Amino acid sequence: MTQRRARAPRHTLDRSAIAATALELMDADGVPALTIRSLAARLGVAPMALYNHVRTKEEILDAAREYGLARLPDGATGATGNWWDRIREINLAFHRALREHPSLVTLLVARPLAGQAPTGAAEAQLRVLVDAGFTPEVASRAHLTLLHYAIGSAAWTSPRVEPPAVGRAVLERLPADRYPTLAALAEPLAAASYDDKQYAYGLDLLLDSLRATAPKRRPA
Amino acid sequence: MTQRRARAPRHTLDRSAIAATALELMDADGVPALTIRSLAARLGVAPMALYNHVRTKEEILDAAREYGLARLPDGATGATGNWWDRIREINLAFHRALREHPSLVTLLVARPLAGQAPTGAAEAQLRVLVDAGFTPEVASRAHLTLLHYAIGSAAWTSPRVEPPAVGRAVLERLPADRYPTLAALAEPLAAASYDDKQYAYGLDLLLDSLRATAPKRRPA
């Protein structure tokens, strides 16, 4: 059945093709499903061909993460309106993109970051915060808070398992005497857990607070 | 050098010992470093002995996650004061515990949750929110927001790499023409990124908003 592979033409491979295909495979089948052999097969190439462009599998995972991060939207396209509306838009776009790349979230959490960050969205967001008059210290803290919340929300609700049924079933199986409140709130909890608007709810809590502490006047 | 293993006594092994040792090894050496063979060696047992208590390695990872979740503090010990002070305490304890178990965070993000949750802390937190007068729907959303933020913060700042030096170095290596704001804020960003108080800053933003929307009176 498996026929002998024709020799691949030269330069069919490069770091970016490897990274893009690796990320695609991981988003589809899960991070553990990515093997050198499966990746090479998808690229139509012998496993060892990859090693001409990359030294280890770790380097492939790093490249895939970097590739995914670089392509996240910066959300600054429709940059009009109040600063909090723009921040809102940036974060909604960022969160939506993370949910579309569950393996990227896994890679971000599982592997040392070496300081990497979604630089496009970060630049846009920090810019708005500074323009709104926040000090560098507060702008930094606000930015990191929003980043962490988006990551955590995307990570926890990552679509790796059929969610609603499972979530409710587990909640209802809890011993009601030890967890009376969880049992009582099983339905609204399950509904909110995988609801599209849950992320926006928390985002608006953060934005309301930031607005309340925003400086009245802009510095130079 | 490696001497022949003495035959292990019976019943030295059980699911909980396997789960506890697995989590300990992963927290120390990283999730990928856990192998059936290394785990068995640590337990003083032949690799195949594990399979009397567990069917697959996946089941070991599930057991380790469950074990870690069950032992997270519920933070309800010093449950006095205003409801927001108690929520604050619950979340600070939860976040601190997550940071002490980096592999637990990785397991939570990397593997299907099947609806699992840190039930002790969730029960305590939901209880306080309901007692404070929030509706089931709002209490659920507030709880999930706090949970997601704690997870994201712990995940992103997980101590897997020497942080401060790396973070700042990366920020300062960015092209200043494309990322002027990131470059300008490199110092406060790096300082806040791995600061103990960063999590509390965002937590207080959320709590301030929740307090502003809290019902004045408690229902029955």
Next chain:
DNA sequence: ACCTGAACACCGTTCAAGT
């Protein structure tokens, strides 16, 4: 019932060889 060693299929990677 519980622990063990040998063996198998699969993975990441080294090596020597093709073009």
Next chain:
DNA sequence: ACCTGAACACCGTTCAAGT
């Protein structure tokens, strides 16, 4: 310079065997 197949050490797991 870039692609390839064979081979090696290591991993999860099956099997048959010990006590």
